[in-house]
Amino acid sequence: MRKLVLFFGLVTAGFIIACEDQIGSSQAESNGEEYLIFGTFHGHCLPCENTMYKVTRTDLTFDDMSLFPGLTYQFSKDGQLSTTDFNNSIQLLDLLPSAIKEADKEVYGCPDCADQGGYYLEFIQHGEIKRVILDTSDTEDQSEDMVNFKDAMSVIIQIIGA
Numbered sequence: 001m002r003k004l005v006l007f008f009g010l011v012t013a014g015f016i017i018a019c020e021d022q023i024g025s026s027q028a029e030s031n032g033e034e035y036l037i038f039g040t041f042h043g044h045c046l047p048c049e050n051t052m053y054k055v056t057r058t059d060l061t062f063d064d065m066s067l068f069p070g071l072t073y074q075f076s077k078d079g080q081l082s083t084t085d086f087n088n089s090i091q092l093l094d095l096l097p098s099a100i101k102e103a104d105k106e107v108y109g110c111p112d113c114a115d116q117g118g119y120y121l122e123f124i125q126h127g128e129i130k131r132v133i134l135d136t137s138d139t140e141d142q143s144e145d146m147v148n149f150k151d152a153m154s155v156i157i158q159i160i161g162a
Contacts, residue, residue: 033057036093037122038153040136043112051161052120053081055093060086060160085160095152097145100132101125108142109135119150 039052053062060081081089100121111118111133119134138147 034093035123036096037120038092038157039120040117040157041112041120042115042117053089053157053160055086055089057090057093060089081160088156088159092149092153092156095149096121096123097143097149099143099145100149101130103130103132106131107133108146109137109139111135119153121153 033056035054035056037052037054039050041050051062053060062081101123102125109118113135116136118136121132121134123130134142134146134150138150142150
């Protein structure tokens with residue numbers, strides 16, 4: 001039942017984001033591969049268990065790391081997740097809103113300031129690696145599209161991490 005509720009929440013969030021932010025152009029590619037690294041982190045613990053996911057048009061892998069930021073990931077086929085998890089996660093590539101793709105800063109809110117963690121995103125935009133870190137709380141500097149995407153991403157992380 002829990003997964004069913006999460007699935008419907010994901011579909012609803014995806015619908016809202018898709019309606020509000022029509023993505024007309026495809027994202028840039030790195031080595032012929034478009035990707036999105038996403039996950040949650042908590043930095044006020046040692047060692048921390050942070051999991052980042054990397055979704056491409058062909059697969060979904062994960063990397064468990066003990067410190068954030070872990071800008072050198074260990075994504076491997078051994079960390080490949082199920083087809084169902086891939087199908088849920090691939091939506092994030094298409095739903096990534098322009099408010100995040102064209103973000104003028106890297107950090108929104110105060111991620112992990114109160115030990116609440118944060119969301120990490122990394123992707124290619126205009127041929128360059130772009131990183132965006134979002135507070136788990138909805139803050140004034142996060143647009144509605146950012147909040148909606150963050151909500152959809154949270155649901156996907158709950159589904160694939162369960």
